[in-house]
Amino acid sequence: MEDTVDHLAHERSKAQFNVEEMKIIWAGSLHALQVSDRIAKLVASDPGFGKENRAVLSRKDLFKSALKKAAYVWKRINELGLSEEETSWLRFYVDELAYDYVHWGMFVPAIKGSATEEQQNKWLPLANTMQIIGTYAQTELGHGSNVRGLETTATFDPVTDEFIIHSPTLTSSKWWPGGLGKVATHAVVYAQLITDGKEYGVNGFLVQIRSLDDHFPLPGITVGDIGMKFGSGAFNSMDNGVLRFDRVRIPRNQMLMRVSKVTREGKYVESNIPKQIIYGAMVYVRQTIVADASIALSRAVCIATRYSAVRRQFGSPQNDQNGNGIETQVIDYKTQQSRLFPLLASAYAFRFVGEWLKWLYTDLIQKLEGNDFSTLPEVHACTAGLKSLTTSAAADGIEESRKLCGGHGYLSSSGLPELYATFVPACTYEGDNVVLLLQVSRFLMKTISQLQSGKKPTGTTAYIGHVEHLIQCGCNVKKAEDWLNLCVILEAFEARAIRLLVACAENLTKFANPLQGFSELSPDLVEAAVAHCQVIVVSKFIEKLQQNIQGIGVKQLLETLCYIYSLNLIHKHLGDFLSTRSITPKQASLASDQLRSLYAKVRPNAIALVDAFNYTDHFLGSVLGSYDGNVYPKLYEEAWKDPLNESVVPDGYHENIRPVLKQQLQNARL
Ligand SMILES: CCCCCCCC/C=C\CCCCCCCCCCC/C=C/C(=O)SCCNC(=O)CCNC(=O)[C@H](O)C(C)(C)COP(=O)(O)OP(=O)(O)OC[C@H]1O[C@@H](n2cnc3c(N)ncnc32)[C@H](O)[C@@H]1OP(=O)(O)O
Numbered sequence: 001m002e003d004t005v006d007h008l009a010h011e012r013s014k015a016q017f018n019v020e021e022m023k024i025i026w027a028g029s030l031h032a033l034q035v036s037d038r039i040a041k042l043v044a045s046d047p048g049f050g051k052e053n054r055a056v057l058s059r060k061d062l063f064k065s066a067l068k069k070a071a072y073v074w075k076r077i078n079e080l081g082l083s084e085e086e087t088s089w090l091r092f093y094v095d096e097l098a099y100d101y102v103h104w105g106m107f108v109p110a111i112k113g114s115a116t117e118e119q120q121n122k123w124l125p126l127a128n129t130m131q132i133i134g135t136y137a138q139t140e141l142g143h144g145s146n147v148r149g150l151e152t153t154a155t156f157d158p159v160t161d162e163f164i165i166h167s168p169t170l171t172s173s174k175w176w177p178g179g180l181g182k183v184a185t186h187a188v189v190y191a192q193l194i195t196d197g198k199e200y201g202v203n204g205f206l207v208q209i210r211s212l213d214d215h216f217p218l219p220g221i222t223v224g225d226i227g228m229k230f231g232s233g234a235f236n237s238m239d240n241g242v243l244r245f246d247r248v249r250i251p252r253n254q255m256l257m258r259v260s261k262v263t264r265e266g267k268y269v270e271s272n273i274p275k276q277i278i279y280g281a282m283v284y285v286r287q288t289i290v291a292d293a294s295i296a297l298s299r300a301v302c303i304a305t306r307y308s309a310v311r312r313q314f315g316s317p318q319n320d321q322n323g324n325g326i327e328t329q330v331i332d333y334k335t336q337q338s339r340l341f342p343l344l345a346s347a348y349a350f351r352f353v354g355e356w357l358k359w360l361y362t363d364l365i366q367k368l369e370g371n372d373f374s375t376l377p378e379v380h381a382c383t384a385g386l387k388s389l390t391t392s393a394a395a396d397g398i399e400e401s402r403k404l405c406g407g408h409g410y411l412s413s414s415g416l417p418e419l420y421a422t423f424v425p426a427c428t429y430e431g432d433n434v435v436l437l438l439q440v441s442r443f444l445m446k447t448i449s450q451l452q453s454g455k456k457p458t459g460t461t462a463y464i465g466h467v468e469h470l471i472q473c474g475c476n477v478k479k480a481e482d483w484l485n486l487c488v489i490l491e492a493f494e495a496r497a498i499r500l501l502v503a504c505a506e507n508l509t510k511f512a513n514p515l516q517g518f519s520e521l522s523p524d525l526v527e528a529a530v531a532h533c534q535v536i537v538v539s540k541f542i543e544k545l546q547q548n549i550q551g552i553g554v555k556q557l558l559e560t561l562c563y564i565y566s567l568n569l570i571h572k573h574l575g576d577f578l579s580t581r582s583i584t585p586k587q588a589s590l591a592s593d594q595l596r597s598l599y600a601k602v603r604p605n606a607i608a609l610v611d612a613f614n615y616t617d618h619f620l621g622s623v624l625g626s627y628d629g630n631v632y633p634k635l636y637e638e639a640w641k642d643p644l645n646e647s648v649v650p651d652g653y654h655e656n657i658r659p660v661l662k663q664q665l666q667n668a669r670l
């Protein structure tokens, strides 16, 4: 008989804030909550979107199942006439990685960002109706981070008015593009443009790779899948691919020509649009990955928090002297709280910074339409830095959540192993996280050097303009409660960041060769970039608190989470804060005292804070994290579904177990 008891009801009754209002804050608006909730329920109730145990499927079955779901997604979108907003929620809740992620997430944005209006008019209707399926073919076997080092060539032939796309070496083979291996019919291919015997750097080209009639590769094209990836399920439903060109010809007008073009005569012509716009699809996706990080982390934290409230270990004050009675909920252990609650706070922090980053990106797009490119460097630095910071923290946080669930967290049915395996490559794709932080530090060093010429930093670097104050200011905290001041916290973060940045800038001047200096100091530069990105996250959390926040207790809880996020970072990066004298050892110890009180404030609200994510059991896909907390029957039931339990005596018994046992028996008799 099905258990309908809510095992977490008592926990829910302890909440000191309005959960429904918090749901609105998490979703971004009442409208967003209503739409997402409606689509989540639609997905959860449709058997076509049922989640099989992906971990036990063979690669081929996994891939076939992802194809089937992607086709069903497309069918339902069309049948239901879903809007763009509803469609993205649908994909989100279906939660199955397939070629369509790269088609919509990169191929279409690359065309929108780098193609001329005429080219967009031709290609976007085809892509938007999926008459063609595209991928983003930039990375090669030999080069991923170093985009300028790509080896694929696109040589203009003025006789036929065509480009010849060629893979001159093994290392020039395109390697990794999602959806390329088995599905994509087209690709935006990044290649070195050559015309009139001269090289003009990397540009994008729209290339058809498979026949639209029989799906065979077109002449001159070699294409396939690059093989199994990390973990069970996870990215293995995606056909990341390899692609080689043997002098494949495409019409000249399939070069994406918004930024620069090649004329009929073969002349390379640059526009006044910055060349970096061809990297625009990456900026777009990095911004979306920050939102992914908050989702992935909140999902793991939701599972770990609910399970921690259900799981009991060891005695409690209510026990009798024999240790019998109610055991302690593991969420009540202070060590569990000090590991779990900062992750909960980070999930909220990343949600808010992601929301702000989306605004910053939208603002950039509006400015670009008016040929205003002024904010591009800052948007590049923010998207690169925040993508790096949030994905690294989320990946670590998912793994910590697994450990917080003890042994059961290691079971596939906990949902955590696959969540980790699916999310961890976000630290690499769309730019290796260290490489991206080096981009941020390059931008920051430039900002600092421009101070001397009187240029006033703006936006996220505005605090750098207060360098004199921040270099010499001291933190005023004298007792633990003094840390409950957002201005004090923000100033400590700004002081630490600027002191690290200025130290890097000063050290760089000691090198005659700036490039050598940059390389020599790169570990310090990365640390300074992280400190700067943390200033952004903390300040955007604080800005969120200044908005009109409705609902009993909601603002107070968010403030508590903001303090936990910040003070825990101080605790984690204590070396930086102390070595830059941004705080004293005594203040560091007061921050730890304050953190303990903050954890106590979160404790009664923990379950309600994860309920506010509004995740369905279908989306969570975890026997440990289900809403009702009915963990043990679900774990037990799930175990019996494993293919190994289909027979009582396993396949292979007669060949490989019985002979061993027999041997043991004979040895014993001798
Ligand atoms: C689903 C299964 C169930 C499991 C559960 C899962 C649930 C989990 C929940 C959520 C998870 C959701 C997961 C979703 C998954 C989605 C699928 C994702 C698909 C992934 C697709 C990936 C695609 C890719 O990776 S595409 C390839 C990306 N490649 C890179 O990023 C390369 C990185 N390298 C570079 O960007 C550059 O080469 C460089 C910037 C590092 C260096 O370039 P270079 O030109 O040499 O640079 P430099 O000289 O330093 O710079 C020149 C100036 O240009 C400026 N600049 C550089 N880049 C940019 C830019 N992008 N925009 C603007 N400006 C830029 C730079 O600052 C310099 O400026 P300056 O003024 O001269 O200083």
Ligand SMILES: Cc1cc2nc3c(=O)[nH]c(=O)nc-3n(C[C@H](O)[C@H](O)[C@H](O)COP(=O)(O)OP(=O)(O)OC[C@H]3O[C@@H](n4cnc5c(N)ncnc54)[C@H](O)[C@@H]3O)c2cc1C
Pocket (backbone or CB within 6 Å): 102, 136, 137, 138, 139, 142, 143, 144, 145, 146, 175, 176, 177, 178, 235, 240, 425, 428, 429, 430, 431, 432, 433, 434, 435, 438
């Ligand atoms: C799941 C997945 C999906 C992907 N999808 C796509 C796709 O759809 N399309 C596509 O084109 N690509 C895709 N990629 C490729 C991805 O973009 C690259 O792997 C990524 O940009 C990193 O490049 P790399 O592999 O060359 O790493 P490398 O640059 O070789 O990095 C190796 C190591 O070197 C370090 N390093 C490199 N350069 C520097 C430096 N200058 N200073 C200091 N350290 C450095 C890095 O930090 C790292 O530790 C995907 C990758 C993955 C894992």
